[in-house]
Amino acid sequence: MSSDESEKIAVIECREVAKVYKGAGAGRKGSVLALDNVSLCGGGEMPVGQMARLRIEFLPGSPAIREEALAPYRPLEKSETRLIVAVNGIEDVPGVVGSLVQAGADITGVALEPQDIEQTFMRLCHGRSQS
Structure with missing residues (x-):
């Protein structure tokens, strides 16, 4: 699969995530609309269940996100426009993004x-060593 093909698939997957959260009425209107234009990048193959770093980008001036909104995920780094969270893999992305949208985050990008x-x-x- 070429890089362009995987990028198209990632964008489609992200739009599907956005539809799920829109349908559930989650998040502020601006946050959910911003989520439609987010591209989700896999950053390479990640086995299911393996610890990974999920980078989430926000619009400057977005409301601060409280750590309780991320539970059970652990924030590793935080700034005004970026958050890096420890996740188990790609399967955790919808849960993290959904929690942030519900907390009012204006997300512009998501990438493992x-x-x-x-x-x-x-x-x-x-x-x-285990074999």
Whole structure:
């Protein structure tokens, strides 16, 4: 699958997530409308159940998000326009995005960050030591 094809699939998936949350009446009107134009990037293959970093971008001046809105997910980094959350993989993305939309976040982008070389090395070494 080419990069362009996977980007198109990610945008379609994100629009489907937006439809689900619109249908449930979640979030502020502005937040949900902004979610229609968000692209979801996978950042490479991520096995289900493996810890990952989910990066969420916000409009400048968006309301602050309280950590309770993210439960049970753990925020790793926070700024006015970016939040990085520890997730188990792509299957957690709809839950995190939905919680943020319900809390009034003006989301402009969502992406799983690619693993760095050190994380990959540690995962491979851990797997080898168990075999």
